Amino acid sequence: MSLPPRKGTLGFGIIGGFKLATGLLLAATGFGIFRLLNKDLADVLEHFAVRIHLDPENRLVQDAVSRVSGIDKAQLQALGVGTFFYAALETLEGVGLILRRHWAEYLTVIATGLLLPLEIYEIVEKASALRIVVLLGNLAILIYLIVKIRQHPRERGGESPEPNAAGARS
Numbered sequence: 599m600s601l602p603p604r605k606g607t608l609g610f611g612i613i614g615g616f617k618l619a620t621g622l623l624l625a626a627t628g629f630g631i632f633r634l635l636n637k638d639l640a641d642v643l644e645h646f647a648v649r650i651h652l653d654p655e656n657r658l659v660q661d662a663v664s665r666v667s668g669i670d671k672a673q674l675q676a677l678g679v680g681t682f683f684y685a686a687l688e689t690l691e692g693v694g695l696i697l698r699r700h701w702a703e704y705l706t707v708i709a710t711g712l713l714l715p716l717e718i719y720e721i722v723e724k725a726s727a728l729r730i731v732v733l734l735g736n737l738a739i740l741i742y743l744i745v746k747i748r749q750h751p752r753e754r755g756g757e758s759p760e761p762n763a764a765g766a767r768s
Contacts, residue, residue, distance in 0.1 A: 607698060609742055609746070610695045610696070610698055610703075610746075611695075611696060613692075613695050613706070613739055613742070613743070614691070614692045614693070614694070614695030614696035614697075614702075615692065615696065616692070617688050617689070617691045617692030617695060617706070618688070618689060618692030618693060618696065619692075620688045620692070621685045621686070621687075621688035621689030621690075621691075621692055622685075622689070623685075624681055624682075624684055624685035624688060625681075625682065625685040625689070627681050627685075628678050628681040628682040628685055631674060631677055631678040631681055632675075632678045634674060635671055635674055635675065635678075636671075639666040639667065639669055639674075640663045640664075640666055640667040643659075643662055643663050643666055644659070644663055647659045687709060690702070690705070691705055691706045691709065694706075703743050703746065703747050704747070706739070706743055707740060707743050707744060707747065710736050710739055710740045710743075711740060713736070714733070714736065714737070714740070717729065717732060717733045717736065718733065721733060
């Protein structure tokens with residue numbers, strides 16, 4: 599038996615779905631990073647450029663090859679672990695928001711808020727349209743969740759939290 603959808607949950611569902619998709623993509627990226635541990639990254643990148651019909655002598659390809667050639671195994675492992683951690687966080691936020699858990703709203707506000715200074719720094723260092731769009735999207739999510747958290751539970755589209763069998767609130 600399924601419960602009828604609660605009013606006002608579309609925003610949480612959209613944000614949760616986005617977070618869940620991001621978490622899954624990051625997990626796939628993490629697996630890809632670990633598959634590269636015992637390979638020469640410069641060779642892999644050159645081979646990839648050739649497979650997608652880019653000129654390996656192209657200045658942008660050569661710049662990318664020179665950047666990855668300085669990455670050692672320990673750095674790659676750290677990047678993989680960080681990617682998996684971030685994937686787990688995004689997945690946890692996404693599932694929690696889809697299930698309309700109050701803790702997920704707070705977790706998403708805290709995690710998004712903590713990453714804003716890094717995003718701003720990245721824009722100051724090298725502005726790009728993508729970085730600005732990501733910052734604006736995260737600001738919109740942050741503002742939406744803060745507004746919803748501050749609303750009375752009935753205005754948020756849910757019922758007042760009722761104690762469960764153990765007497766605790768969810």
